[in-house]
Amino acid sequence: MSEEEGEEGKGKINWLAEIRGLALMLLAVLAFHTFIAKPFYIPSASMVPNLLVGDRLVVSKYPYGWSWVSASFHILPRSDWRIAPATPEYGDIVIAVPPENPSEPTTDYIKRVIALPGDTIALVNGQIILNGEAVPQEIEPPVRLPVEHDNTCLSYTREHPCLEDFEQFKVRLEDGSEVYEPPTFRETLPNGASYLIIDYRMQGLDNYAEITVPDGHVFLMGDNRDHSADSRAPGPPFGNGLGGPVPIADIGGRAEFITFSLDGRASYNPLTWFTSLRPDRAWDSLRPSIAQSGAQAGDGDE
Secondary structure (H helix, E strand, O other): OOOOHHHHHOOOOOOHHHHHHHHHHHHHHHHHHOOOOOEEEOOOOOOOOOOOOOOOEEEEEEOOOOHHHOHHOOOOOOOOOEEEOOOOOOOOOEEEEEOOOOOOOOEEEEEEEEEOOOEEEEEEEEEEEEOOOOOEEEOOOOOOOEOOOOHHHOOEEEEEEOOHHHHHEEOOOOOOEEEEEEOOEEEEOOOOOOEEEEOOOOOOOOOOEEEOOOEOOOOOOOOOOOOOOOOOOOOOOOOOOOOOOHHHHHEEEEEEEEEEEEEEOOOOOHHHHOOOOOOOOOOOOOEEEEEEHHHHHHHHHO
């Protein structure tokens, strides 16, 4: 082969090999998202004070096994099959697919596990009655929620929960910044899982007749109790809630931690990505804390 032919061969691109490499990389990413973990964005305020609009999370896909919902983009048909099934724990924050609504695109919801298969659950004036026992609610100092663009009803999700109703709790701090300080409670479930909730008014979802959670289902609620379309609320076509207990096969994973959070000021200008960061939220764990008394009781039951 002449020197000219050799130089010409070096300049050629093997497009078949390039396409094959890109396809393998795409398959690897899809497999990781399906079986291991995926990112998730918080578009609504239904989980404040523990999750803010603009939080970016990592959701692990394997804690409860795999089902139709595990596949990226929900490309598989709805079904009740599960591989390596496991049951969520009280207090887990999970990603759930709501009942199908032909008139709107499917949007994943993020809620907290309140009741497990076989449990009885009811609500009386906002307090959870789990297996005949009132779930403790202790008054906490009001949380401080930032008054920001991203916390208002500007997202076009099926839920539309927002913080605009918190205007009555707006206060100005000494440094001139404004925050919401709504009534805050600490709720503790039977396994000791403890977390903050916000509940400041009586509304229709504060009372819920007792039901038994069916096998293979869990009962989910948002931490922002007055602004959460969850298992208490009717599903399509009568409402935008979850319509009762949710099949575990419709749960796509468990929220693990926050990677970073933006306060709503970010634009296409890369400089705004840094100025809108909430640095104090990065790497916060989303696993509920365990109250000591609850942890000891759990150890004794095992």
